[in-house]
Amino acid sequence: xxxxxxxxxxxxxxxxxxxxxxxxxxxxxxxxxxxxxxxxxxxxxxxxxxxxxxxxxxxxxxxxxxxxxxxxxxxxxxxxxxxxxxxxxxxxxxxxxxxxxxxxxxxxxxxxxxxxxxxxxxxxxxxxxxxxxxxxxxxxxxxxxxxxxxxxxxxxxxxxxxxxxxxxxx
Amino acid sequence: xxxxxxxxxxxxxxxxxxxxxxxxxxxxxxxxxxxxxxxxxxxxxxxxxxxxxxxxxxxxxxxxxxxxxxxxxxxxxxxxxxxxxxxxxxxxxxxxxxxxxxxxxxxxxxxxxxxxxxxxxxxxxxxxxxxxxxxxxxxxxxxxxxxxxxxxxxxxxxxxxxxxxxxxxxxxxxxxxxxxxxxxxxxxxxxxxxxxxxxxxxxxxxxxxxxxxxxxxxxxxxxxxxxxxxxxxxxxxxxxxxxxxxxxx
Numbered sequence: 001x002x003x004x005x006x007x008x009x010x011x012x013x014x015x016x017x018x019x020x021x022x023x024x025x026x027x028x029x030x031x032x033x034x035x036x037x038x039x040x041x042x043x044x045x046x047x048x049x050x051x052x053x054x055x056x057x058x059x060x061x062x063x064x065x066x067x068x069x070x071x072x073x074x075x076x077x078x079x080x081x082x083x084x085x086x087x088x089x090x091x092x093x094x095x096x097x098x099x100x101x102x103x104x105x106x107x108x109x110x111x112x113x114x115x116x117x118x119x120x121x122x123x124x125x126x127x128x129x130x131x132x133x134x135x136x137x138x139x140x141x142x143x144x145x146x147x148x149x150x151x152x153x154x155x156x157x158x159x160x161x162x163x164x165x166x167x168x169x170x
Numbered sequence: 171x172x173x174x175x176x177x178x179x180x181x182x183x184x185x186x187x188x189x190x191x192x193x194x195x196x197x198x199x200x201x202x203x204x205x206x207x208x209x210x211x212x213x214x215x216x217x218x219x220x221x222x223x224x225x226x227x228x229x230x231x232x233x234x235x236x237x238x239x240x241x242x243x244x245x246x247x248x249x250x251x252x253x254x255x256x257x258x259x260x261x262x263x264x265x266x267x268x269x270x271x272x273x274x275x276x277x278x279x280x281x282x283x284x285x286x287x288x289x290x291x292x293x294x295x296x297x298x299x300x301x302x303x304x305x306x307x308x309x310x311x312x313x314x315x316x317x318x319x320x321x322x323x324x325x326x327x328x329x330x331x332x333x334x335x336x337x338x339x340x341x342x343x344x345x346x347x348x349x350x351x352x353x354x355x356x357x358x359x360x361x362x363x364x365x366x367x368x369x370x371x372x373x374x375x376x377x378x379x380x381x382x383x384x385x386x387x388x389x390x391x392x393x394x395x396x397x398x399x400x401x402x403x404x405x406x407x408x409x410x411x412x413x414x415x416x417x418x419x
Contacts, residue, residue: 003303007201014197019187026186036188040196044203051205106182112171113179133183167171 006050013059014043020134021063027114027129028071038074042067060136061143068144116166120159127152128159202259204250255296256310256317265317279335283328283347287354290321294358294386301365301379304372311378315385322389325351355390359383 001009021042025035045066049056056062106114117129127145130136131152136144138152145152163169171179188196251260251268269289276285297314300306329351332344365371366379 004305011197014200018193018196022188023183023186036192036196039188040199043196044200047200048205106186107179109171109175109179110182110186111179113176113183132180135184163176167176169171169173169176 001053003051010047010050013046013063017060017063018043021067024064024067024134025071029074034074038067038070041070058140058143060140064144112167116163119166120162124155124159124162127155128163131156132160204246255299255305256313257300257305279328279332280340280343280347283325283332283344286321286324286328287347287351290318290325290351291354291358293318293321294355294362297382298358298361298365301362301371301375304375306375306378306382308378311382315382318386319389352390355386359386 018039022035022039025038026032029035029038042063046056046059046063049062117125117132120128127141127147130141130144131138138149138156141147141152141156142149147155247260247263248268251263254260254264269292273285276282293314297306297311300310300314329344329348332340332347362379362383366376366383371379
């Protein structure tokens with residue numbers, strides 16, 4: 001594959017995934033600039049991997065896996081608390097405090113939904129977020145969290161159930 | 171919360187993201203960032219660069235100091251620059267900084283001639299890279315032509331200088347280097363021709379390749395002639411003066 005082909009492939013992936021990846025980073029870091037830096041770092045690793053001539057079967061899974069690791073590194077550097085919580089169920093850290101979202105102006109509804117996702121059981125939280133907000137399929141989420149599609153479906157259903165109960169949606 | 175409001179909240183989260191300018195800037199930064207060269211490739215290229223840089227160099231301690239400074243301060247920039255082609259940001263560093271510095275380490279006339287040949291070859295390799303990547307446009311071709319002409323002049327001058335040393339070994343070396351230069355030119359011209367003959371090569375690119383080939387041909391022919399004429403006229407002059415000396419005796 002020529003450099004131009006690689007550039008085209010990369011730009012296509014970037015166009016598709018940049019916003020989602022940035023959101024994913026922002027929700028965890030509470031810091032727009034930091035989220036941008038982490039997303040950029042993840043894309044740079046993807047670009048480097050493509051330029052090294054390595055095949056990437058699932059670009060999205062690659063990007064999110066790299067991003068989750070970068071977020072863990074970022075927490076490790078910036079936070080003094082134990083990392084035990086970060087590694088529980090592959091979770092990449094606590095969702096940020098709502099105050100920290102002030103740089104992005106959300107409506108009351110969006111803020112409430114975010115807050116509710118943040119307060120889900122850690123085991124359901126990430127899968128539910130990826131399904132509801134990023135609209136990933138269970139298979140994709142499974143690749144990312146290293147779980148089977150069935151397990152992901154169960155977690156997403158239970159997460160949604162908790163949201164329904166909280167918002168009395170039934 | 172009503173199901174509608176819940177849906178509205180989710181929709182809004184999905185729409186949030188980077189601004190257009192943030193997205194553009196981020197892509198630009200990614201593309202401009204220097205790439206890490208795979209370890210084995212980097213080592214081979216680095217060793218070759220060092221070996222070439224120290225042809226004919228005699229002061230080991232100074233060379234080592236320069237090596238250490240380069241290693242510590244900007245090896246990644248050097249690696250990236252060495253792979254650059256006309257049109258890329260680091261090309262100026264390659265042609266105007268790295269190559270002149272490497273040239274400073276070349277001391278003997280033979281090493282100088284070899285180095286000049288290698289520089290001219292680098293221009294042709296860059297032309298091939300650009301042509302293969304369908305990036306050989308008019309400004310890049312013009313830049314390559316200009317640089318190649320300069321390098322070819324330097325090759326001719328360095329070979330002439332080597333002949334002027336007037337020793338059988340340097341004469342033979344001059345011949346070898348001249349032949350090497352000729353065969354390198356033919357081989358690169360053939361490669362460019364192959365790229366130009368490829369059906370997948372765009373017409374615009376083919377024109378640039380043709381023009382570049384013609385320019386290389388003109389330049390190398392005139393250099394060869396000029397080099398030979400100078401060399402022959404010098405040897406004629408030498409033999410004339412020898413005859414005069416004999417006659418006066």
